[in-house]
Amino acid sequence: xxxxxxxxxxxxxxxxxxxxxxxxxxxxxxxxxxxxxxxxxxxxxxxxxxxxxxxxxxxxxxxxxxxxxxxxxxxxxxxxxxxxxxxxxxxxxxxxxxxxxxxxxxxxxxxxxxxxxxxxxxxxxxxxxxxxxxxxxxxxxxxxxxxxxxxxxxxxxxxxxxxxxxxxxxxxxxxxxxxxxxxxxxxxxxxxxxxxxxxxxxxxxxxxxxxxxxxxxxxxxxxxxxxxxxxxxxxxxxxxxxxxxxxxxxxxxxxxxxxxxxxxxxxxxxxxxxxxxxxxxxxxxxxxxxxxxxxxxxxxxxxxxxxxxxxxxxxxxxxxxxxxxxxxxxxxxxxxxxxxxxxxxxxxxxxxxxxxxxxxxxxxxxxxxxxxxxxxxxxxxxxxxxxxxxxxxxxxxxxxxxxxxxxxxxxxxxxxxxxxxxxxxxxxxxxxxxxxxxxxxxxxxxxxxxxxxxxxxxxxxxxxxxxxxxxxxxxxxxxxxxxxxxxxxxxxxxxxxxxxxxxxxxxxxxxxxxxxxxxxxxxxxxxxxxxxxxxxxxxxxxxxxxxxxxxxxxxxxxxxxxxxxxxxxxxxxxxxxxxxxxxxxxxxxxxxxxxxxxxxxxxxxxxxxxxxxxxxxxxxxxxxxxxxxxxxxxxxxxx
RNA sequence: GCCAGCAUAGCUCAGUUGGCCAGAGCAGCUGAUUUGUAAUCAGCGGGUCGGGGGUUCGAAUCCCUCUGCUGGCUCCA
Numbered sequence: 136x137x138x139x140x141x142x143x144x145x146x147x148x149x150x151x152x153x154x155x156x157x158x159x160x161x162x163x164x165x166x167x168x169x170x171x172x173x174x175x176x177x178x179x180x181x182x183x184x185x186x187x188x189x190x191x192x193x194x195x196x197x198x199x200x201x202x203x204x205x206x207x208x209x210x211x212x213x214x215x216x217x218x219x220x221x222x223x224x225x226x227x228x229x230x231x232x233x234x235x236x237x238x239x240x241x242x243x244x245x246x247x248x249x250x251x252x253x254x255x256x257x258x259x260x261x262x263x264x265x266x267x268x269x270x271x272x273x274x275x276x277x278x279x280x281x282x283x284x285x286x287x288x289x290x291x292x293x294x295x296x297x298x299x300x301x302x303x304x305x306x307x308x309x310x311x312x313x314x315x316x317x318x319x320x321x322x323x324x325x326x327x328x329x330x331x332x333x334x335x336x337x338x339x340x341x342x343x344x345x346x347x348x349x350x351x352x353x354x355x356x357x358x359x360x361x362x363x364x365x366x367x368x369x370x371x372x373x374x375x376x377x378x379x380x381x382x383x384x385x386x387x388x389x390x391x392x393x394x395x396x397x398x399x400x401x402x403x404x405x406x407x408x409x410x411x412x413x414x415x416x417x418x419x420x421x422x423x424x425x426x427x428x429x430x431x432x433x434x435x436x437x438x439x440x441x442x443x444x445x446x447x448x449x450x451x452x453x454x455x456x457x458x459x460x461x462x463x464x465x466x467x468x469x470x471x472x473x474x475x476x477x478x479x480x481x482x483x484x485x486x487x488x489x490x491x492x493x494x495x496x497x498x499x500x501x502x503x504x505x506x507x508x509x510x511x512x513x514x515x516x517x518x519x520x521x522x523x524x525x526x527x528x529x530x531x532x533x534x535x536x537x538x539x540x541x542x543x544x545x546x547x548x549x550x551x552x553x554x555x556x557x558x559x560x561x562x563x564x565x566x567x568x569x570x571x572x573x574x575x576x577x578x579x580x581x582x583x584x585x586x587x588x589x590x591x592x593x594x595x596x597x598x599x600x601x602x603x604x605x606x607x608x609x610x611x612x613x614x615x616x617x618x619x620x621x622x623x624x625x626x627x628x629x630x631x632x633x634x635x636x637x638x639x640x641x642x643x644x645x646x647x648x649x650x651x652x653x654x655x656x657x658x659x660x661x662x663x664x665x666x667x668x669x670x671x672x673x674x675x676x677x678x679x680x681x682x683x684x685x686x687x688x689x690x691x692x693x694x695x696x697x698x699x700x701x702x703x704x705x706x707x708x709x710x711x712x713x714x715x716x717x718x719x720x721x722x723x724x725x726x727x728x729x730x731x732x733x734x735x736x737x738x739x740x741x742x743x744x745x746x747x748x749x750x751x752x753x754x755x756x757x758x759x760x761x762x763x764x765x766x767x768x769x770x771x772x773x774x
Numbered sequence: 775g776c777c778a779g780c781a782u783a784g785c786u787c788a789g790u791u792g793g794c795c796a797g798a799g800c801a802g803c804u805g806a807u808u809u810g811u812a813a814u815c816a817g818c819g820g821g822u823c824g825g826g827g828g829u830u831c832g833a834a835u836c837c838c839u840c841u842g843c844u845g846g847c848u849c850c851a
């Protein structure tokens with residue numbers, strides 16, 4: 136007998152060789168039906184694999200991330216089986232589960248697989264799934280594995296085998312399909328009820344640009360048809376909120392082929408929104424001791440040689456521009472920090488001035504590969520909400536707290552309430568990869584960890600993810616659709632102060648090197664606004680939205696009254712417009728709704744006589760009529 | 775940059791196997807209507823079918839090439 140302990144702490148005895156599925160059955164048939172895999176001593180196993188020693192066992196179902204991943208991984212095998220049936224001789228790369236589904240990289244030879252082929256692949260998968268084939272695990276000697284794939288002519292699997300040792304090779308088989316696979320898998324293909332292939336694209340074998348490009352087919356599967364339907368609805372909703380679509384509809388920004396790809400232009404409403412966002416951030420920064428600076432859009436190549444950016448990124452940047460006579464070389468500024476370092480160095484600094492916090496909405500230009508450009512989220516010219524804090528090593532923690540406070544304040548104001556952070560620390564096994572003293576690193580890493588724990592921020596720690604010049608903290612937020620986005624970062628930097636030989640005179644009358652902290656709560660205005668658009672679906676917070684109200688006269692006869700309302704509200708800093716078209720009120724309401732204007736003031740004969748407005752609120756409808764003063768009060772209560 | 779796909783009016787899309795002056799809805803303009811909580815009616819204008827080259831008696835449609843966009847890969851100070 137062996138002892139099995141469960142997550143709730145319960146311990147029960149079973150015969151050796153019992154499987155997770157047996158255990159599930161002993162608890163209830165219903166549970167057994169839902170079990171996809173099991174975590175045995177922290178490792179995910181096939182539900183049917185015999186357990187021969189004492190172990191902790193957690194049964195995994197669709198509701199567990201690991202259960203989902205197993206389900207999708209098994210679905211990848213099912214797709215591979217279907218592909219082999221439809222494309223004889225197709226060669227297989229790898230087929231893992233990923234966030235939101237699975238993919239398989241395949242080499243179809245001289246055939247191509249496009250979205251048009253999805254239907255027939257899905258149908259084949261459904262047909263195979265209905266055969267209720269079990270996934271059988273088998274340990275295979277390396278020699279046998281090699282000869283199997285040699286005969287099959289699958290060079291990719293053979294290459295994968297090269298990296299594996301004899302004794303750790305397993306095959307999984309369902310139906311007629313055998314694959315080299317570590318597993319685990321779900322018990323049977325019959326669990327896979329709903330199948331949808333999502334997209335197809337190229338992917339280099341083993342992610343190596345110099346290797347052959349395989350066809351990557353993405354798919355997603357579910358145990359219930361209904362879940363697939365919901366999943367597709369979520370994707371539809373995301374499509375509706377796509378910032379590129381809304382940006383055009385709401386006239387926030389545009390792109391032009393003639394201006395160049397990846398170079399957004401802000402239309403009046405978008406510029407207004409962005410300006411408002413910047414002003415808000417500016418005022419919050421001023422409260423926290425930041426000072427604004429401005430620096431030019433280009434900088435001498437020497438500046439970036441000093442900073443090290445030229446050496447590291449120069450080859451992949453926009454080419455330098457030259458002065459016509461002297462041939463001096465300038466770069467479009469890819470970073471603001473070198474300029475800010477020069478500002479720090481304008482005169483000798485005393486420890487009494489530290490921390491020095493200098494901020495700039497600095498527009499930078501980076502050559503991003505053309506295939507990477509995407510709406511506002513990935514562009515070639517963008518504006519960072521940048522600031523650099525120069526401080527003493529002792530002040531790092533205090534400054535982190537200051538930045539965390541700023542960031543959480545600002546993001547909450549924007550309607551984001553779910554944020555987490557990743558703390559990136561040194562790789563303890565490779566200390567030589569990093570610049571700066573051990574003492575400073577220890578100090579900064581401790582400061583970050585302490586600061587984040589003091590503000591009650593949910594964090595994950597990633598060892599070895601730090602930059603070579605210092606540890607960092609990255610903010611992640613979840614949007615209204617539950618998607619995660621990485622926003623701004625806070626990075627400690629020991630490198631630039633060195634390179635620019637920055638100093639301050641300490642109380643000991645000796646020069647010391649300051650620590651530099653880079654931070655950008657939004658990351659970039661462009662990217663942040665793209666996330667904000669999708670988070671809100673274009674329904675921005677009232678204080679931020681371009682037009683806060685629209686006055687809709689019932690007929691032309693009340694246009695003057697409507698203009699009067701608008702003027703009076705403008706005096707109260709409430710902004711909006713009058714829709715004075717000769718349209719019916721229903722039409723005006725519809726058009727105003729589509730523009731995502733939060734408040735509508737409908738005025739007709741009754742209102743003009745009584746000096747009132749009839750208020751209609753986004754998402755709520757008619758909220759009744761009120762005097763203008765009452766409306767101003769109502770408006771303020773919504774802010 | 776690489777792979778795959780796409781490009782027809784300001785927007786969303788039709789356009790049969792290449793074949794008369796390339797269509798619709800919305801938007802725009804003009805006029806009528808003067809309207810009470812999500813689309814009033816009529817008329818008009820608007821496209822070298824992304825650019826260039828080729829095949830053909832004939833190209834939006836087939837081929838090549840460039841540009842841009844979409845999805846993926848790689849990269850991201």
